[in-house]
Amino acid sequence: MGNYRLDLSYDGSRYRGWQRLDNPDLTIQGKLEQVISRMLGVETEVIGSGRTDGGTHAMGQVANFHGKTELSCGEILAYLRQYLPEDIGVQAVTAVDERFHSRYNAVEKTYRYRIWNSDAPCVFERKYVWQMPEPLDLERMEEAASLLLGTHDFLPFSSLKKSKKSTVRTLRRLEIRRAGPEVQITATADGFLYHMVRILVGTLVEVGLKRRDTAEIPAIFETGIRAEAGETVPAKGLCLMEVVYR
Amino acid sequence: MGNYRLDLSYDGSRYRGWQRLDNPDLTIQGKLEQVISRMLGVETEVIGSGRTDGGTHAMGQVANFHGKTELSCGEILAYLRQYLPEDIGVQAVTAVDERFHSRYNAVEKTYRYRIWNSDAPCVFERKYVWQMPEPLDLERMEEAASLLLGTHDFLPFSSLKKSKKSTVRTLRRLEIRRAGPEVQITATADGFLYHMVRILVGTLVEVGLKRRDTAEIPAIFETGIRAEAGETVPAKGLCLMEVVYR
Numbered sequence: 244m245g246n247y248r249l250d251l252s253y254d255g256s257r258y259r260g261w262q263r264l265d266n267p268d269l270t271i272q273g274k275l276e277q278v279i280s281r282m283l284g285v286e287t288e289v290i291g292s293g294r295t296d297g298g299t300h301a302m303g304q305v306a307n308f309h310g311k312t313e314l315s316c317g318e319i320l321a322y323l324r325q326y327l328p329e330d331i332g333v334q335a336v337t338a339v340d341e342r343f344h345s346r347y348n349a350v351e352k353t354y355r356y357r358i359w360n361s362d363a364p365c366v367f368e369r370k371y372v373w374q375m376p377e378p379l380d381l382e383r384m385e386e387a388a389s390l391l392l393g394t395h396d397f398l399p400f401s402s403l404k405k406s407k408k409s410t411v412r413t414l415r416r417l418e419i420r421r422a423g424p425e426v427q428i429t430a431t432a433d434g435f436l437y438h439m440v441r442i443l444v445g446t447l448v449e450v451g452l453k454r455r456d457t458a459e460i461p462a463i464f465e466t467g468i469r470a471e472a473g474e475t476v477p478a479k480g481l482c483l484m485e486v487v488y489r
Numbered sequence: 490m491g492n493y494r495l496d497l498s499y500d501g502s503r504y505r506g507w508q509r510l511d512n513p514d515l516t517i518q519g520k521l522e523q524v525i526s527r528m529l530g531v532e533t534e535v536i537g538s539g540r541t542d543g544g545t546h547a548m549g550q551v552a553n554f555h556g557k558t559e560l561s562c563g564e565i566l567a568y569l570r571q572y573l574p575e576d577i578g579v580q581a582v583t584a585v586d587e588r589f590h591s592r593y594n595a596v597e598k599t600y601r602y603r604i605w606n607s608d609a610p611c612v613f614e615r616k617y618v619w620q621m622p623e624p625l626d627l628e629r630m631e632e633a634a635s636l637l638l639g640t641h642d643f644l645p646f647s648s649l650k651k652s653k654k655s656t657v658r659t660l661r662r663l664e665i666r667r668a669g670p671e672v673q674i675t676a677t678a679d680g681f682l683y684h685m686v687r688i689l690v691g692t693l694v695e696v697g698l699k700r701r702d703t704a705e706i707p708a709i710f711e712t713g714i715r716a717e718a719g720e721t722v723p724a725k726g727l728c729l730m731e732v733v734y735r
Contacts, residue, residue, distance in 0.1 A: 252612040300613070324610060332610025364570060364578025366498040367546070371613065 244311050247319065248337045248345065249275070249289070251304040254330040256370045256479065260297040261304075271295070271331060275306065278326045282319070283310045292345045292486040293352065296438070298478035300371060303334075303353075303485040307345045343488075351415070351487035353431045356444045357480045361424035372425065373480035379426055379451035381419055387450040388417040390460040391443060399463050399472050400443055401436035410436055419447070426451075429484070438475050446473030490557050493565065494583045494591065495521070495535070497550040500576040502616045502725065506543040507550075517541070517577060521552065524572045528565070529556045538591045538732040539598065542684070544724035546617060549580075549599075549731040553591045589734075597661070597733035599677040602690045603726045607670035618671065619726035625672055625697035627665055633696040634663040636706040637689060645709050645718050646689055647682035656682055665693070672697075675730070684721050692719030 251271075259269045267273030275289045291306045314322065320336040327333065359365040362376035391400075391414055398410040416431035428444050446463075449455040455473070463471045497517075505515045513519030521535045538551045560568065566582040573579065605611040608622035637646075637660060644656040662677035674690050692709075695701040701719070709717045 252610065254612050254615075329610070329615050330612060332612040334609060363580060364498065364575070366500050366576060366578040367617065369500075369575050 244309055244341070246307060246309050246339050246341045246343055247316070248335075248339045248343060249306045249308070249323075250334040250337075251275075251301060251306060252332040252334060253301050253304065254370065255295060255298050255300045257330060258297060260299065261291050261294040271301075271304075272306075274327060274331055275308075275323075278323060279308055279310070281326070282314070282322050283312055285310070290345050292349045293435075293483075295483055296441075296478045296481070299481040299483070300479075301483040304483050305345045305349070305486040305488075307339065307343055309341075345486070348488050349434075349486050350489050351431060351433055351485075352435060352483065353416075353429060353485040353487075354435065354440045355482050355484050356428045356430075356440060356476065357482070358426040358428070358444075358448070359424060360421075360426045363424065365424075370479060371482070373477045375448065377452055379448065380453065381421060381426065381451065383453070383457060384419050384447045384451040387447055387457045387460055388419060390457065391417055391446075395464050396467065397436050397439055399467050399469050400439050400446070401469070402438040402442070402475065403436055406436075412436065412439075414443075417443070440481060441475045441478065442469075442472050444473075444480075445476045448476065449473045490555055490587070492553060492555050492585050492587045492589055493562070494581075494585045494589060495552045495554070495569075495579055496581040496583075497521075497547060497552060498578040498580060499547050499550065500616065501541060501544050501546045503576060504543060506545065507537050507540040517547075517550075518552075520573060520577055521554075521569075524569060525554055525556070527572070528560070528568050529558055531556070536591050538595045539681075539729075541729055542687075542724045542727070545727045545729070546725075547729040550729050551591045551595070551732040551734075553585065553589055555587075591732070594734050595680075595732050596735050597677060597679055597731075598681060598729065599662075599675060599731040599733075600681065600686045601728050601730050602674045602676075602686060602722065603728070604672040604674070604690075604694070605670060606667075606672045609670065611670075616725060617728070619723045621672075621694065623698055625694065626699065627667060627672065627697065629699070629703060630665050630674075630693045630697040633693055633703045633706055634665060636703065637692075638663055641710050642713065643682050643685055645713050645715050646685050646692070647715070648684040648688070648721065649682055652682075658682065658685075660689075663689070686727060687721045687724065688715075688718050690719075690726075691722045694722065695719045 263272045267277040316336045323333045357372040359372040359374040394413040418429045509518045513523040562582045569579045603618040605618040605620040640659040660678045664675045
């Protein structure tokens with residue numbers, strides 16, 4: 244029985260997210276399991292490093308599956324590239340230790356959110372950015388970002404009702420960068436809660452639009468109330484960039 | 490009666506090209522004429538700097554239309570952005586001299602062809618590149634490009650049967666550049682014949698794959714026979730970058 248790691252990219256536009264639904268064509272996990280199960284001749288589960296939302300993309304998603312096959316990693320790669328749709332790309336297939344688990348062993352993730360900060364149309368990247376025509380004040384956003392960094396209970400920056408598991412996370416990097424008409428927000432943490440990146444970005448955008456004061460940030464952590472944080476920005480601007488393992 | 494210049498970008502994936510067909514939804518010109526005619530309340534023709542093929546894109550297409558309206562250029566821009574689909578972007582609307590004609594007055598055009606020269610999947614740019622997994626030898630291609638430059642009868646590098654009009658063009662620039670896994674070919678000329686860029690690229694690719702010798706290039710011009718030149722590469726890798734006016 245082998246354990247295979249998959250390094251994946253996908254354009255999430257057509258999908259309802261990572262996680263399997265009844266119809267395999269609707270999700271990334273569903274599509275992968277369909278093709279891999281056919282390849283192995285047996286129903287096979289594909290484990291992802293985490294779920295991505297409907298419409299969210301990935302450059303560096305990591306998944307793994309267990310299976311018995313005579314095929315080499317190169318042959319598995321060729322099979323998957325042949326049968327997966329062109330909006331799901333397998334970058335690499337690697338044989339890994341049997342104990343490797345793409346979700347449990349992940350120690351760090353990086354997401355990027357892309358804002359098209361212009362009223363000019365963004366024809367070619369339109370499915371990968373969120374258009375916000377009003378100018379953003381990056382200095383204000385950077386100040387707010389510095390208050391979000393570090394170890395906090397991020398529950399108010401999530402769509403979780405409440406959680407039995409810890410909602411404390413360490414946000415190690417929250418970088419804001421202008422690249423032409425685009426504003427890119429890159430977030431690295433030991434893990435992210437449900438909708439956490441999209442709510443962090445929504446909060447930063449409200450600060451950048453001067454609809455919210457930087458000084459409000461600590462109070463959001465103190466009260467712990469979701470409604471105190473910003474709006475959840477659209478999924479299509481979000482991309483999972485990298486998953487790091489020990 | 491005003492004359493308005495449009496600077497346009499479009500993702501040609503969904504369209505059968507620039508030129509109007511019976512169904513306005515199938516072409517870029519058709520979509521523009523539909524929206525502009527509704528805006529002006531009268532059937533209006535939109536003149537383009539030239540046709541682009543079905544599936545070919547544009548970053549810097551230029552068009553113009555004549556019409557009588559109380560609307561300012563800013564208002565026309567806002568109207569078009571509101572009613573055009575998101576794969577057709579209007580970058581600017583400018584009031585121009587009545588004699589301005591986007592096709593007759595164009596003195597130079599630049600196209601870029603993008604080749605994804607890797608067997609790795611190209612998920613996000615897949616509609617804008619042509620994938621060619623076999624490695625291309627850029628030095629050979631540059632040598633061939635230098636023989637294509639200049640003033641020639643480009644008839645053998647076109648899909649025209651024959652032409653009453655001159656098929657002599659001056660190719661001023663034919664640059665080949667590697668950008669990561671991509672090979673970009675940029676061509677500038679006083680004008681291009683039907684399919685000319687795609688056949689020039691097809692010929693260069695055959696040289697880059699060592700299926701064809703650089704020395705064959707002059708013979709193609711001499712014989713003037715289409716079959717001597719390379720294959721027509723797919724439309725989706727092609728993008729009209731710029732149209733220059735005097």
